[in-house]
């Protein structure tokens with residue numbers, strides 16, 4: 001391939017669509033990752049060096065969770081708990097644990113009718129669980145990710161990144177709490 005402007009434009013990263021942002025304040029967010037890719041592309045273009053783009057679009061497989069790149073995990077069981085709620089179990093190779101702390105969530109990537117969607121989910125398995133992690137998900141009739149979830153079967157690979165968020169919890173440490181009470185005015 002030559003070095004024409006069109007060639008470089010074809011390699012330019014695309015700005016994420018709103019459906020790709022889960023809206024839960026991930027660090028790095030999908031827009032931060034896009035910004036990094038864009039800067040790398042601009043540098044590669046200025047230096048006319050395509051090798052600088054090589055780190056783009058890495059994806060791990062059944063190994064370690066990463067906040068920057070998606071890792072594929074195998075679904076080892078699907079259990080329907082209610083009409084619209086499912087518990088999914090994922091395999092972690094090498095009997096390792098996911099490495100989350102209290103209250104942290106992970107981000108799932110799926111594709112629905114050609115549209116990439118990303119949403120946040122909080123694993124329900126103990127943070128010390130080894131060899132697996134589980135999520136409990138409620139599916140919505142018109143939900144985008146929900147449509148992708150309904151197609152899942154055992155043995156399929158599903159892409160996650162994270163962890164994000166969480167609470168700074170230390171055993172036996174007391175903190176300030178806030179409880180709000182609301183008493184409605186009596187109607188005349």
Ligand SMILES: Cc1cc2nc3c(=O)[nH]c(=O)nc-3n(C[C@H](O)[C@H](O)[C@H](O)COP(=O)(O)OP(=O)(O)OC[C@H]3O[C@@H](n4cnc5c(N)ncnc54)[C@H](O)[C@@H]3O)c2cc1C
Nearest residue numbers: 024105119120121122136137138140141142143144145146
């Ligand atoms: C930090 C965090 C952790 C979370 N953890 C969990 C978890 O553990 N388990 C879990 O189940 N969820 C969790 N969620 C929620 C989850 O991220 C998704 O928001 C949820 O699964 C719905 O995604 P969706 O793409 O299926 O629905 P969306 O497409 O985002 O739709 C959301 C709602 O809008 C309605 N809707 C969409 N399109 C239309 C339309 N055209 N007309 C009318 N209504 C419409 C849908 O029916 C649905 O009720 C978490 C969210 C956050 C922020």
